[in-house]
Amino acid sequence: MTTNRIPPLPDVDMPFIFDLSRPGRIACSLPACDVPELAPEERIPAALLRTEPASLPEVYEVDVVRHYTALSRRNFGVDNGFYPLGSCTMKYNPKLNEDAAKLPGFSGIHPYQQEDTVQGALELLYTLQNDLAAITGMDRISLQPAAGAHGEWTGLMMIRAYHESRGEQRTKVLVPDSSHGTNPASASAAGYTTVTLKSDARGLVDLDALRAAVGPDTAALMLTNPNTLGLFEEHIAEIAAIVHEAGGLLYYDGANANAIMGIARPGDMGFDVVHLNLHKTMSTPHGGGGPGAGPVGVKLLLESFLPAPLISQRADGTYFFDDERPHSIGRVKPFHGNFGILLRAYAYIRSYGPSGLRRVSECAVLNANYMLSRLSAAYDVPYPRICKHEFVLSGTRQKAFGIRTLDIAKRLLDFGFHPPTVYFPLIVEESIMIEPTETESKETLDRFIDVMLRIAWEAEHEPDTVLQAPSRTETARLDETLAARKPVLHCDCG
Amino acid sequence: MIAMQYSHRYIPMTGQDEAEMLQAIGVADIQELFRDIPDSLRYNGELPVSAPLNEPSLWAHLQELAARNTAASQYASFLGAGIYDHYIPAVIGHLISRSEFYTAYTPYQPEISQGELQAIFEFQSYICELTGMSVANASMYDGSTALAEAGLLAAGATKRSQLAVSRGVHPETRAVIQTMARGLGIEVSEVPCSAAGTTDHALLEQAVNDRTAAVIVQSPNFFGCIEDIAAMQPIAHASGSLLAVSVNPLSLGLLQPPGKLGADIVVGDAQPLGIPQSFGGPTCGFFAVSEPLMRRMPGRIVGQTVDRSGKRGFVLTLQAREQHIRREKATSNICSNQALLALCAAIYLSVMGKQGLRETALLNMRKAHYAADAIAALPGYSTPSAAPFFNEFMIKLPDSVSCSDLNRRLMADNIIGGYDMGRSYPELAGHMLLAITEKRSRSDIDRLVARLGEFQ
Numbered sequence: 001m002t003t004n005r006i007p008p009l010p011d012v013d014m015p016f017i018f019d020l021s022r023p024g025r026i027a028c029s030l031p032a033c034d035v036p037e038l039a040p041e042e043r044i045p046a047a048l049l050r051t052e053p054a055s056l057p058e059v060y061e062v063d064v065v066r067h068y069t070a071l072s073r074r075n076f077g078v079d080n081g082f083y084p085l086g087s088c089t090m091k092y093n094p095k096l097n098e099d100a101a102k103l104p105g106f107s108g109i110h111p112y113q114q115e116d117t118v119q120g121a122l123e124l125l126y127t128l129q130n131d132l133a134a135i136t137g138m139d140r141i142s143l144q145p146a147a148g149a150h151g152e153w154t155g156l157m158m159i160r161a162y163h164e165s166r167g168e169q170r171t172k173v174l175v176p177d178s179s180h181g182t183n184p185a186s187a188s189a190a191g192y193t194t195v196t197l198k199s200d201a202r203g204l205v206d207l208d209a210l211r212a213a214v215g216p217d218t219a220a221l222m223l224t225n226p227n228t229l230g231l232f233e234e235h236i237a238e239i240a241a242i243v244h245e246a247g248g249l250l251y252y253d254g255a256n257a258n259a260i261m262g263i264a265r266p267g268d269m270g271f272d273v274v275h276l277n278l279h280k281t282m283s284t285p286h287g288g289g290g291p292g293a294g295p296v297g298v299k300l301l302l303e304s305f306l307p308a309p310l311i312s313q314r315a316d317g318t319y320f321f322d323d324e325r326p327h328s329i330g331r332v333k334p335f336h337g338n339f340g341i342l343l344r345a346y347a348y349i350r351s352y353g354p355s356g357l358r359r360v361s362e363c364a365v366l367n368a369n370y371m372l373s374r375l376s377a378a379y380d381v382p383y384p385r386i387c388k389h390e391f392v393l394s395g396t397r398q399k400a401f402g403i404r405t406l407d408i409a410k411r412l413l414d415f416g417f418h419p420p421t422v423y424f425p426l427i428v429e430e431s432i433m434i435e436p437t438e439t440e441s442k443e444t445l446d447r448f449i450d451v452m453l454r455i456a457w458e459a460e461h462e463p464d465t466v467l468q469a470p471s472r473t474e475t476a477r478l479d480e481t482l483a484a485r486k487p488v489l490h491c492d493c494g
Numbered sequence: 495m496i497a498m499q500y501s502h503r504y505i506p507m508t509g510q511d512e513a514e515m516l517q518a519i520g521v522a523d524i525q526e527l528f529r530d531i532p533d534s535l536r537y538n539g540e541l542p543v544s545a546p547l548n549e550p551s552l553w554a555h556l557q558e559l560a561a562r563n564t565a566a567s568q569y570a571s572f573l574g575a576g577i578y579d580h581y582i583p584a585v586i587g588h589l590i591s592r593s594e595f596y597t598a599y600t601p602y603q604p605e606i607s608q609g610e611l612q613a614i615f616e617f618q619s620y621i622c623e624l625t626g627m628s629v630a631n632a633s634m635y636d637g638s639t640a641l642a643e644a645g646l647l648a649a650g651a652t653k654r655s656q657l658a659v660s661r662g663v664h665p666e667t668r669a670v671i672q673t674m675a676r677g678l679g680i681e682v683s684e685v686p687c688s689a690a691g692t693t694d695h696a697l698l699e700q701a702v703n704d705r706t707a708a709v710i711v712q713s714p715n716f717f718g719c720i721e722d723i724a725a726m727q728p729i730a731h732a733s734g735s736l737l738a739v740s741v742n743p744l745s746l747g748l749l750q751p752p753g754k755l756g757a758d759i760v761v762g763d764a765q766p767l768g769i770p771q772s773f774g775g776p777t778c779g780f781f782a783v784s785e786p787l788m789r790r791m792p793g794r795i796v797g798q799t800v801d802r803s804g805k806r807g808f809v810l811t812l813q814a815r816e817q818h819i820r821r822e823k824a825t826s827n828i829c830s831n832q833a834l835l836a837l838c839a840a841i842y843l844s845v846m847g848k849q850g851l852r853e854t855a856l857l858n859m860r861k862a863h864y865a866a867d868a869i870a871a872l873p874g875y876s877t878p879s880a881a882p883f884f885n886e887f888m889i890k891l892p893d894s895v896s897c898s899d900l901n902r903r904l905m906a907d908n909i910i911g912g913y914d915m916g917r918s919y920p921e922l923a924g925h926m927l928l929a930i931t932e933k934r935s936r937s938d939i940d941r942l943v944a945r946l947g948e949f950q
Contacts, residue, residue: 237534
């Protein structure tokens with residue numbers, strides 16, 4: 001027997017931080033103990049104490065830095081390239097705003113400090129409340145909710161409080177079949193049952209279906225406008241009238257507010273409650289899934305129900321937490337909302353001012369319509385007319401060749417693009433939802449469009465290339481069924 | 495003629511781009527793209543928002559606003575009550591500033607998101623290890639909403655509609671639980687604490703019955719006292735309710751994990767693990783459960799799998815619980831997590847490691863006891879809770895001294911004092927809650943004690 005063996009391939013799996021552990025290494029440097037070195041057992045009963053230290057890795061600082069740097073290189077953000085994820089508004093995240101959040105006067109303040117020691121923070125929040133009220137056309141804003149879904153639920157709890165204050169028990173929330181999944185889920189969390197409204201042939205709220213659905217049990221209609229198809233609900237005034245005449249209220253899901261800043265305002269359309277996703281419209285970074293912020297705004301009739309406290313200004317110009325709100329639905333979050341996110345949104349608004357914000361929306365809409373007009377050459381367009389900041393294609397033409405929308409999305413990865421949102425909204429078969437935002441150049445849009453046209457050609461002529469995609473990423477397609485069937489959700493840390 | 499062009503550093507649209515794009519679309523100007531918005535709904539004025547600032551002016555303005563705040567991190571701060579002034583190792587700020595992390599969205603496309611997914615998988619592993627639980631999710635908004643969601647989970651799992659919440663749970667968390675419960679018709683009963691500072695077990699037993707979905711406690715609780723989870727576990731389980739515990743994760747460097755003591759759900763706020771105070775937000779909630787409750791968990795969950803070539807990889811999994819699939823039947827409406835801050839916590843735990851976490855917890859515990867002993871020895875002052883504590887404890891001030899006066903006078907000496915307990919417990923007016931982290935030196939503590947001694 002020869003010993004002429006082929007050397008093994010080095011391990012292809014990225015190690016866990018835990019794999020790097022070697023007993024005796026440390027990555028921290030702690031202050032010396034300058035007080036008596038009590039043994040824990042002297043003050044804490046042994047039954048309450050750990051019997052052995054938590055099994056955490058023993059690594060040194062360079063391990064930590066290389067490990068997380070390596071992980072970052074296996075991740076794709078807006079700074080890496082075009083990210084046209086529909087309904088998520090993946091615009092550029094300004095760097096100045098990141099620097100601002102790190103200022104000790106912002107990052108190092110405690111929520112229970114005396115008010116006179118945080119006047120700068122309170123002024124910022126107060127001004128942001130007013131700016132968001134102006135942008136949405138609402139009367140008063142609470143900055144407490146942590147995210148869009150949290151804002152939805154907060155809004156619905158105020159709607160509940162409003163109806164109850166009038167002695168009414170309304171039980172149903174209406175949502176269009178094109179709505180975000182969080183809408184019905186938030187309605188359930190607020191104790192409502194959901195009624196789903198079918199869209200009409202033009203992708204809009206079907207007024208007859210709405211008239212048939214509203215009644216004395218209607219608490220609210222939740223609507224995104226422009227809706228998730230990127231289409232403006234042209235009959236919004238009539239919709240509002242129908243809902244209001246039935247005694248219901250109108251909820252605005254602000255996920256798509258990037259289409260209308262300075263052009264139209266939910267408050268003027270008849271909406272009673274609004275939430276905004278600051279991590280979408282106001283450019284705060286998504287952080288890989290969070291943190292975000294989802295402030296809610298209301299018309300005067302709901303003002304007394306806003307979560308407490310609000311930030312108000314005294315006659316002498318100082319700011320304070322207004323806790324005296326007896327009809328408030330209460331708290332929805334501890335402390336003062338996601339301040340670190342709110343301050344970035346404030347910086348964003350100030351970088352544009354009124355005409356700049358309007359230009360943001362104009363460019364977002366122009367970019368979307370340009371892409372739509374060029375892509376309609378190769379992809380089906382279920383609702384062929386002008387769109388707002390996003391639009392939805394259907395992969396049905398490619399499906400005829402055995403190529404699904406998922407395959408198209410995976411093929412886009414080979415060209416260095418983050419794919420659009422796929423299979424949402426649910427009412428479009430094989431849907432592809434594209435939102436370019438205003439911060440992308442025409443060259444970027446053109447390159448993406450050229451790739452999409454190429455993929456459409458491949459679907460017809462070289463389907464295998466699309467089916468095998470991605471081939472240029474570090475990881476090939478992953479087995480999601482296995483992950484759900486045999487869940488492995490953690491590993492040993494030691 | 496192209497109209498005067500609007501230029502901004504974040505928007506690349508030139509006059510020529512605009513003209514070409516309009517031509518491709520087949521419209522004359524941008525306003526035509528808004529013709530579907532009825533005239534009566536068009537906003538024609540200028541939004542009354544703050545005026546724009548150029549970059550240098552904006553930076554100056556932001557610095558000026560920040561300078562008008564007193565950064566607790568630059569004083570000797572003894573303020574805790576849910577947000578703590580711990581040392582944040584330098585590597586954390588650098589690593590979470592990698593924009594591949596912070597400018598990404600939820601990892602919907604796993605092939606280009608393995609970094610985030612693996613980081614979250616490691617975070618979940620850390621949380622399981624710390625809490626002693628079987629499964630953890632990718633994180634929640636914060637510790638308070640996590641505890642409220644624990645109550646909702648319990649209500650769903652037990653098909654019961656009452657929560658027994660200890661008054662030792664953070665007052666603002668109890669307020670959040672109340673708000674969440676109200677929408678769902680869940681009844682919340684509050685269980686008082688005994689004079690020792692921990693949940694009164696006899697009253698808890700009275701409060702729990704066959705309609706109780708969960709017993710909800712916090713440990714160390716709001717008074718700083720460590721709860722006896724092992725003793726509460728049988729009270730909860732005897733009536734078929736679940737035990738949900740909110741913990742300070744740093745305390746678990748020293749204290750027995752609730753998962754080993756019979757808790758069914760363990761949540762908490764990861765802020766002590768490397769997350770800045772930032773006026774209270776954003777922080778990061780964690781959420782862990784025992785195996786049988788896995789498919790009832792709210793939020794995102796990352797699972798391990800393989801790719802087509804058999805290589806290890808990670809995906810978002812168990813999504814059949816979630817709103818984008820289940821809509822109104824989802825386990826929760828949450829559709830995000832605090833990924834960037836979960837990353838902070840994971841890096842913090844990696845930096846601390848086995849030795850460092852225990853030593854940091856010990857430092858907190860020792861310094862807090864040193865401070866408590868010294869203050870208790872001052873004439874007129876006392877530490878009324880008899881229960882064991884970790885890094886936070888309550889003191890009773892002399893009758894002649896009010897918390898707000900005291901704090902104002904401490905501030906003049908560059909000390910940020912404690913939390914005025916009277917704000918949320920009227921019966922505890924004249925009591926102050928102090929937190930002592932590893933950042934407080936003996937001389938900081940001695941200075942505080944000396945000042946307190948001056949106010950009798």
